[in-house]
Amino acid sequence: MAINWFPGHMHKARKEISKVIDKMDIVIEVLDARIPFSSANPLVNQFKASKPSIKILNKSDLADPKITQAWQAYFEKDEHIKTLALSAHQDSRAKTISSLCRKLVPEKLGSDKDINAMIMGIPNVGKSTLINGIAGRAIAKVGNEPAVTKRQQKIKLDSGISLSDTPGMLWPKLEPASCGYRLAVTGAIKDTAIEYDDVALFAAMALRDLYPASLRARYKLEVLPDEPLTLLEAIGAKRGCLRSGGFVDIHQASTILLQDLRSGKLGQITLETPAMMESEMEVFRAMIAAKRASEGSAREADS
Numbered sequence: 001m002a003i004n005w006f007p008g009h010m011h012k013a014r015k016e017i018s019k020v021i022d023k024m025d026i027v028i029e030v031l032d033a034r035i036p037f038s039s040a041n042p043l044v045n046q047f048k049a050s051k052p053s054i055k056i057l058n059k060s061d062l063a064d065p066k067i068t069q070a071w072q073a074y075f076e077k078d079e080h081i082k083t084l085a086l087s088a089h090q091d092s093r094a095k096t097i098s099s100l101c102r103k104l105v106p107e108k109l110g111s112d113k114d115i116n117a118m119i120m121g122i123p124n125v126g127k128s129t130l131i132n133g134i135a136g137r138a139i140a141k142v143g144n145e146p147a148v149t150k151r152q153q154k155i156k157l158d159s160g161i162s163l164s165d166t167p168g169m170l171w172p173k174l175e176p177a178s179c180g181y182r183l184a185v186t187g188a189i190k191d192t193a194i195e196y197d198d199v200a201l202f203a204a205m206a207l208r209d210l211y212p213a214s215l216r217a218r219y220k221l222e223v224l225p226d227e228p229l230t231l232l233e234a235i236g237a238k239r240g241c242l243r244s245g246g247f248v249d250i251h252q253a254s255t256i257l258l259q260d261l262r263s264g265k266l267g268q269i270t271l272e273t274p275a276m277m278e279s280e281m282e283v284f285r286a287m288i289a290a291k292r293a294s295e296g297s298a299r300e301a302d303s
Contacts (some may be wrong), residue, residue, distance in 0.1 A: 006190070006200060016166075017118070017120075017166055020118075020164065021118065023116055024116045024117065024118045024164070025051070025052075025101075025115050025116045026051060026052050026053065026054070026104055026105055026115065026116075026117045026118075026121075027044065027051055027052075027053040027054075027110065027117070027118050027120060028053065028054045028056065028097065028101075028117055028118065028119040028120070029041075029044050029053060029056065029119075029120050029121060030056045030058050030119065030121030030125050030126065030127045030130060031055055031056060031057050031058060031121070032057075032058060032059055032125050032186055032250070033057035033058060033059050033060040033062070033063035033068050033071075033085060033187065033270065034059060034062055034063045034186055034269060034271055035179075035182045035183065035185075035186055035270075035271050035272055036055075036057055036068075036071040036075075036134070036272070037179070037272050037277040038178075038179040038180075038182040038183050038271075038272060038277075039121075039122050039125060039183065039186075039188065040055075041120070041121075041122060044120055044195045044198045051080070052080045052081075052082075052104040052105065053080060053081050053082075054081075054082050054083070054084060054100055054101070054104070055075050055081060055082070055083045055084075055085060055184065056083075056084050056085075056086065056097070056130065057072065057084070057085040057086070057120075057295040058072060058086065058087070058121075058125055058127075058130060059087060059125075059126060060085040060087055060266060061087040061264070061268075062087055062264045062269065063268055063269065063270045064268050064269060064270040065268065067270040067273055068270065069085075070273060070274055071083075071273075071274060072085060073148060082100055082103075082104060084096065084097065084100065086099075094130055094133030094134050095133065095134060097130075097134050098134060098159040098161055099159075100155065101115050101117055101161055102115065102159075102160075102161075104250050108160075112149065112235065114156075114160055114161060114162040115160060115161045115162070116162050116164070117161055117162070117163050117164070118163075118164040118166065119131065119163055119164070119165055119166065120166050122183065122187070122188050123188050123247050124178055124186075124187050124188050125188065127165070128165075131155065131163065131165060134157065134163070135155065135157055135158075136158075145239055153165045153201070176280055176281070176283075176284045177256045178202075178280060180303065181198075181199060181202040182202075182206075182271050182272065184202075185202060185203045185206070185258065185261065185262075185271065186261075186262060186271075187262050189248050196251065196254055196255075197250055197251055197257075199227040199254070199258065200232060200250075200253070200254030200255075200257050200258055201229060201232065202253075202263060203227070203257055204228040204231045204232050204235075204257060205228040205231075206271055207261070207266070207269070208224050208228070208255075210230060210270075210271065211266065211267065211269055212224055214266045214267045214269070215231075215235075215266070218260060218265065218266050218267075219234070219235045219238045220238055221234055221238065222265065224234070229250070232248075232250055232253045232254060232257065233248045233250070233253070235253050235256065235257055236248035236249060236250065236252060236253030236256070239252075239253065239256050241253045241256070278296040293299075
């Protein structure tokens with residue numbers, strides 16, 4: 001199932017960004033280090049064209065450090081891209097973003113013109129907190145749920161950088177479906193916009209495949225069931241999520257699992273690797289090609 005969540009202000013932001021992107025010297029994209037591929041909005045590449053960019057792998061304190069390093073090496077194969085892994089609360093490291101901007105736009109060094117930078121990212125990725133860290137003061141509104149920033153705003157930094165902040169923006173249709181689910185698992189999409197229990201079932205299966213030891217340790221499970229629903233039931237039973245008749249409350253168990261993952265109580269978790277996503281995208285592109293070929297054959301048959 002493909003997940004769709006594209007509030008009206010995101011559509012407006014997309015139009016506003018397209019009007020001013022040509023004036024930007026550099027694009028800063030904030031990613032979730034736990035899902036660097038799924039949180040990388042494909043619209044950003046359309047907007048920035050060949051402009052230099054910095055990819056911030058934010059919330060790296062919650063992510064698997066070895067996989068974060070693998071993603072940095074993967075992204076930096078492009079000579080126009082630099083990466084930085086950090087937690088939005090690491091103010092000292094956040095301030096190094098300004099010096100990175102100056103290195104990537106050397107033609108503005110020594111001039112009296114500001115470097116025009118645009119910062120972009122999906123909802124709830126910690127962009128506003130990061131901006132406050134770069135600026136060294138509270139400028140951007142911070143919230144703990146998606147879609148807090150509703151409009152584009154320009155921020156003048158002391159370092160000679162003019163920073164254009166944009167609302168957290170997703171693309172209209174989240175595909176492949178696995179990317180949409182990973183965004184939902186980490187909280188980039190409001191829980192009210194999706195089937196919460198379905199997201200927890202996806203998370204249970206992903207964690208069983210990628211971090212079985214973390215599941216066993218956190219929920220004191222000797223054996224991990226193969227089926228995601230059975231696994232959720234086992235977690236719920238261990239945590240006392242029982243209803244009358246001894247049945248497990250799946251919604252309550254889902255809440256526990258997702259909150260534990262999002263807060264880091266399951267340890268440092270990354271839900272995708274570069275190799276995994278290249279494989280998924282190869283399958284997805286093959287499916288799209290087959291679908292288009294089938295539709296073309298159907299049109300020829302009708303004509």
